[in-house]
Amino acid sequence: xxxxxxxxxxxxxxxxxxxxxxxxxxxxxxxxxxxxxxxxxxxxxxxxxxxxxxxxxxxxxxxxxxxxxxxxxxxxxxxxxxxxxxxxxxxxxxxxxxxxxxxxxxxxxxxxxxxxxxxxxxxxxxxxxxxxxxxxxxxxxxxxxxxxxxxxxxxxxxxxxxxxxxxxxxxxxxxxxxxxxxxxxxxxxxxxxxxxxxxxxxxxxxxxxxxxxxxxxxxxxxxxxxxxxxxxxxxxxxxxxxxxxxxxxxxxxxxxxxxxxxxxxxxxxxxxxxxxxxxxxxxxxxxxxxxxxxxxxxxxxxxxxxxxxxxxxxxxxxxxxxxxxxxx
Numbered sequence: 597x598x599x600x601x602x603x604x605x606x607x608x609x610x611x612x613x614x615x616x617x618x619x620x621x622x623x624x625x626x627x628x629x630x631x632x633x634x635x636x637x638x639x640x641x642x643x644x645x646x647x648x649x650x651x652x653x654x655x656x657x658x659x660x661x662x663x664x665x666x667x668x669x670x671x672x673x674x675x676x677x678x679x680x681x682x683x684x685x686x687x688x689x690x691x692x693x694x695x696x697x698x699x700x701x702x703x704x705x706x707x708x709x710x711x712x713x714x715x716x717x718x719x720x721x722x723x724x725x726x727x728x729x730x731x732x733x734x735x736x737x738x739x740x741x742x743x744x745x746x747x748x749x750x751x752x753x754x755x756x757x758x759x760x761x762x763x764x765x766x767x768x769x770x771x772x773x774x775x776x777x778x779x780x781x782x783x784x785x786x787x788x789x790x791x792x793x794x795x796x797x798x799x800x801x802x803x804x805x806x807x808x809x810x811x812x813x814x815x816x817x818x819x820x821x822x823x824x825x826x827x828x829x830x831x832x833x834x835x836x837x838x839x840x841x842x843x844x845x846x847x848x849x850x851x852x853x854x855x856x857x858x859x860x861x862x863x864x865x866x867x868x869x870x871x872x873x874x875x876x877x878x879x880x881x882x883x884x885x886x887x888x889x890x891x892x893x894x895x896x897x898x899x900x901x902x903x904x905x906x907x908x909x910x911x912x913x914x915x916x917x918x919x920x921x922x923x924x
Contacts, residue, residue: 597626597629597677597678598629598632598633599680600677600678600679600680600681600795601617601629601630601633601677602633602636602637603680603681603682603683603685604681604685604686605633605636605637605640605642606637606683607683607684607685607686607687608683608684608687609686609687609690610687611690612641612669613641613669613686614640614641614642614643614667614668614669615633615640615641615642615643616643616644616645616663616666616667617630617642617643617644617645618644618645618646618647618659618660618662618663619644619645619646619647619659620646620647620648620650620655620658620659621646621648622646626677627644630642630644631644643666645659645662645663645666647659647662647663648662649662651762651765652762652764652765652766653765653766653910653916653917653918653919654764654765654766654767654768654770654917655906656770657761657764657765657767657770658765660674660761661760661761661762661764661765664755664760664761670751670752670753671690671693671749671750671751671752672749672750672752672755673686673689673747673748673749673750674747674748674749674750675745675746675747675748675792676745676746676794678794678795679705679746679747679792679793679794680708680792680793680794680795681790681792681793682790684790685790685792688788688789688790689701689703689747689749689788689790690749691788691789692786692788693749693751695784697782697783697784698751698783698784698785698786699750699751699753699754699757699778699779699781699783699784699785700743700748700749700750700751700754700774700775700778700779700783700784700785700786701747701749701785701786701787701788702740702742702743702744702746702747702748702749702771702775702785702786702787702788703744703746703747703787703788703790703791703792704727704730704744704746704787704791704792704870704871705722705727705744705746705747705791705792705793705794705871706719706722706723706727706791706792706793706794706867706871706872706873707719707722707723707793707794707795707796707873708793708794708795708796709796709875709879710795710796710797710798711798712798712799712800712804713801713804713882714798714799714800714801714803714804714805715796715797715798715799715804716875716879716882717804717879717882717885717886717889718796718799718804718807718808719796719873719875719879720867720875720876720879720882720883720886721808721886721890722794722796722871723863723866723867723871723873723875723876724862724863724866724867724876724883725886725887725890727866727867727870727871728862728866729826729829730744730787731866731870733822734787739779739784739785740775740779740785740786740787741775741776741779741780741785742771742772742775742776742779742785742818742819743771743772743774743775743776743778743785744771744775745770745771746792746794747788747792748771748774748775749788750774750778751783754778754781754783755778757778757781757783758774758777758778758780758781761774766916766917766918767915767916767917768810768813768814768817768903768905768910768912768915768916768917769814769815769817769818769915772814772815772818772819773818773915776818791870791871791872805889805893806904808889808890808893809893809896809897809903810903810904810905812893812894812896812897813897813901813903813912814903814912814915816897816898817912817913817914817915818915826894827894830887830890830891830894831855831858831859832855832856832859832883832884832887833884833887833888833890833891834891835848835851835852835855835856836852836884836888838851838852839852859883859887860880860883863876863880863883864876864877901913902920903917905917
């Protein structure tokens with residue numbers, strides 16, 4: 597976390613900027629990291645904002661809604677505490693706002709895995725599947741109409757047009773919802789010219805599946821029709837199942853070979869060529885396993901509406917989270 601924080605303090609940016617950190621209580625472990633940042637980077641305007649109110653079930657958005665009025669500038673850039681950026685990150689994020697029609701700038705990201713198989717498969721999926729989906733949506737829809745939590749840079753004008761952040765305080769996919777609402781007001785959402793990096797925890801198999809399920813059900817509720825269509829994108833898993841069902845016939849093996857080549861080409865083109873994740877080369881052999889699990893998670897996402905987030909259980913309804921009481 598501290599390395600990610602510090603990367604934001606090393607910006608080569610011609611204008612003025614400040615960094616705000618929000619905590620719901622002063623006992624938060626990140627408070628010590630913020631104080632350390634202030635000592636290490638005295639030239640950067642760093643402020644810690646106490647956010648004591650609970651505005652909804654999404655604690656992150658609840659904090660952000662209380663932080664936003666404290667921000668001093670005409671643009672606000674939001675990202676998660678595990679995002680590591682380059683020294684030119686802020687410059688690249690702000691560049692598209694030269695066009696007044698741009699209301700949000702967001703960023704692709706790659707994952708840095710840590711040790712476990714679950715961590716490696718999640719990072720592989722981000723670089724070779726999720727990023728490809730974002731680029732496909734941009735192509736098919738004539739532009740991006742959603743945001744990615746890795747970077748949510750917004751203009752004050754665009755944020756005010758949607759009523760601020762408070763209305764999102766119960767949404768699971770708040771990043772998607774923020775971008776969709778800004779796009780709905782006629783603003784453009786642009787991808788910035790930088791891929792940032794997020795840290796993937798050392799997930800156990802159970803933690804990996806729980807996180808994938810939460811992610812899947814969040815996307816299912818946010819983009820119902822588009823998510824249903826994802827079924828037809830699992831080329832490699834369907835080809836493997838076809839080989840099994842066809843008794844390893846020549847035609848089924850030929851189809852599997854074609855789809856393996858297509859899947860590897862996509863993984864290399866997007867994962868390495870666009871996202872710049874060289875670890876894709878190391879973990880390429882995991883693609884069939886990862887894609888089979890992804891098909892299973894897709895099907896499983898329709899089996900219920902509950903998710904687990906930060907050790908709490910919620911029910912999802914139209915994208916909003918409702919807390920499940922312990923007695924139920």
